[in-house]
Each structure stands twice: as structure tokens, then as C-alpha cells.
Amino acid sequence: MRDFLATAVAEGRLSHAYLFVGAPGSGKHEAAEALARCVVCPHGGDATCDECRRVAHRTHPDVRWLAPGSASGYLVAQVRELIEDAGLAPVRARTKVYVLERAELLRGNAANALLKTLEEPPEAVMFILCARTTAAMLPTIVSRCQQVPFRSVSPAAGAETVMRACACTPAEARMALAVAGTPARAVDFLKSPSRREVRRLVVGALDSLARDDSWDVLLAARDLVAAVAVPLADVRQAQEDALRESQDFLTAAALKQVEDANKRELTARERSGMMEALSAAESLLRDVLARCEGIPGGAVNDDAAAVVDRIAAGCDTAGALRAIEAVGRAADDLAHNVSPQLTLEVMLLRIKEALACPPSFR
Numbered sequence: 001m002r003d004f005l006a007t008a009v010a011e012g013r014l015s016h017a018y019l020f021v022g023a024p025g026s027g028k029h030e031a032a033e034a035l036a037r038c039v040v041c042p043h044g045g046d047a048t049c050d051e052c053r054r055v056a057h058r059t060h061p062d063v064r065w066l067a068p069g070s071a072s073g074y075l076v077a078q079v080r081e082l083i084e085d086a087g088l089a090p091v092r093a094r095t096k097v098y099v100l101e102r103a104e105l106l107r108g109n110a111a112n113a114l115l116k117t118l119e120e121p122p123e124a125v126m127f128i129l130c131a132r133t134t135a136a137m138l139p140t141i142v143s144r145c146q147q148v149p150f151r152s153v154s155p156a157a158g159a160e161t162v163m164r165a166c167a168c169t170p171a172e173a174r175m176a177l178a179v180a181g182t183p184a185r186a187v188d189f190l191k192s193p194s195r196r197e198v199r200r201l202v203v204g205a206l207d208s209l210a211r212d213d214s215w216d217v218l219l220a221a222r223d224l225v226a227a228v229a230v231p232l233a234d235v236r237q238a239q240e241d242a243l244r245e246s247q248d249f250l251t252a253a254a255l256k257q258v259e260d261a262n263k264r265e266l267t268a269r270e271r272s273g274m275m276e277a278l279s280a281a282e283s284l285l286r287d288v289l290a291r292c293e294g295i296p297g298g299a300v301n302d303d304a305a306a307v308v309d310r311i312a313a314g315c316d317t318a319g320a321l322r323a324i325e326a327v328g329r330a331a332d333d334l335a336h337n338v339s340p341q342l343t344l345e346v347m348l349l350r351i352k353e354a355l356a357c358p359p360s361f362r
């Protein structure tokens with residue numbers, strides 16, 4: 001896949017619209033970033049220059065990332081704003097790049113609005129649509145894009161990649177993949193003390209649930225929300241630095257757009273930080289389930305084996321299953337804009353209840 005894009009870039013025959021299709025974790029977003037770098041970097045995407053750094057930090061004014069504006073999909077207003085923006089000249093590069101995550105959530109009027117632009121694309125604009133599947137997409141949108149399929153990497157290959165990049169143990173790589181999702185994100189996770197701290201707090205919160213009262217649960221949720229916000233401070237700093245550097249040559253309108261994009265990025269990052277906390281909880285509870293069922297090996301949280309043992313000693317299979325379900329419901333709550341604090345409180349209380357089912361019900 002990478003080779004295919006590299007050749008296309010080298011030979012100067014890039015399409016104006018790509019559709020990257022594959023399951024979560026198949027590397028679509030990493031490839032979209034790499035392609036965006038190739039397009040805006042004067043050195044062919046060397047990954048080291050200022051342009052490439054801005055793309056990686058998502059602060060490049062000519063590379064915009066969009067995600068659905070609501071739980072049900074892209075908003076028409078979002079697509080209209082994109083089209084208007086696409087009509088403006090690039091700020092730093094020769095071409096502007098728009099990456100649309102979850103493009104399968106382009107529906108109805110939002111999809112139709114984008115279709116017109118894909119049919120008659122403005123000069124010097126590239127669209128990269130990332131979708132999990134094309135099944136529910138407007139066929140005319142699909143046919144306007146050059147499709148690039150992505151295959152998921154096997155867990156073993158993923159762990160191998162993480163170990164090579166971080167020089168970590170196989171157990172650490174397995175845990176990081178379970179928490180962060182993709183090899184690239186797992187590597188970032190292992191290198192980020194603040195994100196590892198969130199996971200440490202999640203494990204601690206689950207460990208002490210059996211002894212906690214409602215007030216303790218509330219405090220645990222509060223500490224978690226605060227910990228999730230710590231990595232955001234770095235992102236905000238990077239955004240402010242980039243914005244300061246751009247102030248001289250950006251118009252007020254363009255500055256406003258970068259600021260809006262920055263705000264959206266912070267929201268998206270907070271959400272992904274919360275999702276990572278939920279993944280950490282789910283992964284630990286799956287180990288508890290395996291222990292309850294007496295399934296040997298396959299545990300992901302080797303460093304928290306004692307915690308898994310303690311929780312498994314106090315519950316049964318049905319309780320572990322209901323606890324895992326509580327994590328899934330928390331993910332739904334977040335998708336419906338329930339506050340992080342409330343989501344975590346409710347989740348922890350549900351898990352506590354599930355894990356503490358009285359012996360008469362076992």
C-alpha cells in the first residue's frame with residue numbers, strides 16, 4: 001500500500017480524491033498522514049522538517065482533519081464549511097489536503113453536498129476519505145475516489161512492531177495494543193507517561209472498587225477525568241506555538257479557522273483519551289473473565305495479574321460479563337455527549353454492583 005502511494009507521489013500522478021477502506025487499526029489514518037506529508041512537504045515527506053512536524057501535530061493550516069460532528073454522522077454545515085474552505089488558496093503548501101475520518105458517516109444532504117465538490121474539485125485540493133466499509137456509502141462518492149483497501153495487521157505482527165519501536169517486553173506490547181488499539185497508537189501510549197498514568201489509575205480504581213463507597217467512586221472518577229486532561233495540555237501548547245509562528249502570514253479569517261480546527265482537535269483528543277481509559281478497563285475485566293472461566297494463558301495485563309486475581313476471587317463469570325457490559329454502555333454514553341465525569345461514575349458504580357453479586361445468586 002505504502003509503495004503504491006509512494007510511487008504515485010514520485011511520478012506526480014496523484015488523484016484528487018482517495019478512499020482508504022479498512023477496519024479500525026488497519027493503518028488508514030497513519031497512511032493518510034503519510035500521504036498528506038508527501039503532498040505538503042517540499043522534501044517529499046521526510047517526516048523531519050517543519051511542514052511534516054505540523055502535519056503530525058495536526059497544526060498544518062493546509063492539512064485539515066474532519067470527524068463527524070454528531071453521533072449520527074457528518075453535519076451539512078460541516079461539509080458546507082469544508083467546501084468554502086476548499087475554495088480558498090493554500091496558506092503554506094501548494095495543495096490543500098482534507099482528511100475525512102469515518103467517511104461512511106457521510107449521509108443524506110452532507111453526502112450530496114460533498115459529492116458536487118468531488119465531481120468538480122477545486123484546483124490544488126486533495127481529499128482523503130477514511131472509511132471502515134463502503135457498504136452504506138453513496139455509490140457516486142465511492143466511484144469518484146480512488147479506492148485503497150487496508151488489511152488489519154495480526155495481533156502478533158502488531159506486537160512485533162510495537163516491540164521494535166519501543167524496545168519493550170512482549171507483555172507491555174500486548175497491554176499497550178489492548179489499551180491504545182493500533183501499533184502506532186500503542187507506541188505513542190508507551191512513550192507517554194501521562195497516558196500510562198491514566199491506565200494505572202483505571203487499574204487502581206477497579207482494584208479498590210470492592211472496598212469503595214459511593215463517595216470514593218466519585219473521587220476516583222474525578223481523578224481519572226483530571227488525568228485524561230493532562231496530555232491535552234501538551235497538545236494545547238503545540239497548537240499555541242504553531243499559531244504564534246503562523247500569525248505573521250495568516251489572515252484573520254484563516255487564523256480563526258485554524259483556531260476552530262484546534263478546538264475540534266482538543267475535543268477529539270479528550271474523547272480518544274476517555275476511550276483509551278475505557279479500553280484499559282475493558283481489557284482488565286476480560287482478563288478477570290478469563291480467570292473466572294479458568295482459561296489459562298492469553299492474559300493481556302501481566303503487570304496487573306495480582307489485581308486480576310483479587311477481582312476474580314470475588315466474582316463469577318456472569319458478574320465479569322456484566323462488568324464488561326458496563327464499559328460498553330459507558331462508551332455509548334460518551335458518544336451521546338454525557339459528561340466524562342458522570343460517564344465514569346456511573347460505569348464504576350455499575351461495575352462495582354456487577355462484581356459484587358451476592359453468593360446466593362451465583
Ligand SMILES: [Zn+2]
Pocket residue numbers: 041042043044045046047048049050051052053
Ligand atoms: Zn518534510
